[in-house]
Amino acid sequence: MYPILEKRVLSEEACLLKVEAPHVSKAQPGQFVMVQHEELSELVPLSILSTFEKGFTCLVKAVGRATLEIFHEARTFHYVAGPLGKPFPVRHYGNVAFYTYSWGVAPAINVAEALKAQGNKLYLVHLSEDFYLEDMAYRVFDSVSHSKEIQIVDADLVISVGSNQLSKELVALYPQKDIISMVNVHMLDAVGLCLVCRVLVDGKQRLACSDGPWFYAHSVNWENLLIREGAYAEQERIALEEYRKILRRKSLREEVL
């Protein structure tokens, strides 16, 4: 069991978790964990926001069954695997522009802190309405903007995280520029066995869990990822409906008692 030492609710659908899991405490920038609430719960990939000597913190945005369960019920995790994935390539690039969507701001802050230590100048453009960890972002980035429209930034490197659609749009917007993006894919085991997280990179199959999750965006087949995003939509809808019923039953029972 891995205790959740602190759960800070940020909105009706997002929270910040501080988790005791000493094996994750040495994670490098841009890595992630797989967490499982209970033995029969789904495993969920979550980016590491920060580490401390006994574990890590992460941001959870509840979008479906498994993340909603963590948001509403988790006090401990049954299983925490990590640190997973290849770290972000941290070095001096010069001017670095981050584009983030929703929970993407958490891995962006994690990577930005390491890039800042290398003397990079950091810009953040956050593109979704939900802007969590805003205070933290203002502390780490040299410039922060929250906008509905993608604004062009004069940068040596572009980084995107939180949405495949956003990464695809940036590839079209910056045809000549290096872009490093986190691919957003379903994951099952995160150890390279199930192949659920496959990504086409330069026409070759790569695995987001072990080769990624960061790839040069111009090499990724985003169309393929966007089609596969919706592959389990019906099952996800049913799972969410079932879970909402369970939550309703629980709250009715609590009212009666």
Ligand SMILES: Cc1cc2nc3c(=O)[nH]c(=O)nc-3n(C[C@H](O)[C@H](O)[C@H](O)COP(=O)(O)OP(=O)(O)OC[C@H]3O[C@@H](n4cnc5c(N)ncnc54)[C@H](O)[C@@H]3O)c2cc1C
């Ligand atoms: C490497 C990595 C890091 C991540 N880091 C974070 C993080 O720090 N915080 C956070 O809140 N979320 C993060 N995510 C996304 C998170 O894992 C998913 O939102 C979660 O697995 C959804 O599970 P669910 O059962 O709650 O929802 P589901 O019922 O599985 O899905 C609900 C909706 O979200 C879509 N969806 C679910 N998972 C994905 C996915 N991985 N890619 C694209 N669309 C998806 C579904 O198509 C559906 O529309 C990360 C994902 C990856 C791959």
Ligand code: FES
């Ligand atoms: S999640 Fe199974 S191979 Fe990557």
